[in-house]
Amino acid sequence: MNDADVSKQIQQMVRFIRQEAEEKANEISVSAEEEFNIEKLQLVEAEKKKIRQEYEKKEKQVEVRKKIEYSMQLNASRIKVLQAQDDLVNEMREEAVKSLQNVSKGHHHLLEFLHIGHHKNFYQHLVKELIVQSLLRLKEPAVLLRCRKEDKDHVEEVLESAKNEYAGKANVAPPEIFVDENVYLPPGPEHHHSHGLFCSGGVVLASKDGKIVCENTLDARLEVVFRKKLPEIRKLLFSQVAA
8 A cells, every 4th residue: 555545545534533523513512502492491481480489479469468458448447337336325325324414303304205294303202212222232220321412302301201111111120321421422413524423313322331332323223224225225226237
């Protein structure tokens, strides 16, 4: 083999190696491109998923916020309604308290409302009934009685008849009743500051040792009746609102 043949054979080998190298490089390039595209697609999908999750999270937060705001508005509306109802009930109670002032005065319109005859001694008769009722509750042989200073004459007028009526009902001897002339119940609202203590009438009786007390004032009785009848009052006033 001469030099020309050797040179030709070497050139063929070089071309073959170069061709294989080019093909290999091309394969590597194609493979790298495919891997790059796959990785890029995976990254894009991952970002899309992340964005979707973030959006869903924010959407849920907005929905929760809306529900909270709606609940707060609904509660605020309910509180306003309840406050308005309480205001109305309190106004009725205040009107009832004002009406108590008329009991001790014997105003005709109140007597008509209570279906009681027109007589000037109505309040005096009521005081006697309150004393008898208190005695029946206490069942004590001797009691201390307190009243308003302006009611002292009414109390003294009916004291004996009250004692005898109680004795007849309880089948006991008439009790001793000591009228407290040192401490009186507060005067009526018209004689006192509107925010201070006042008493619309009635009596308070206590055992001599002061351990048992029967508060039978008009204000105390109104409070008891008002609390007892409050559910009925609310039902009459607000049943349609609740429906």
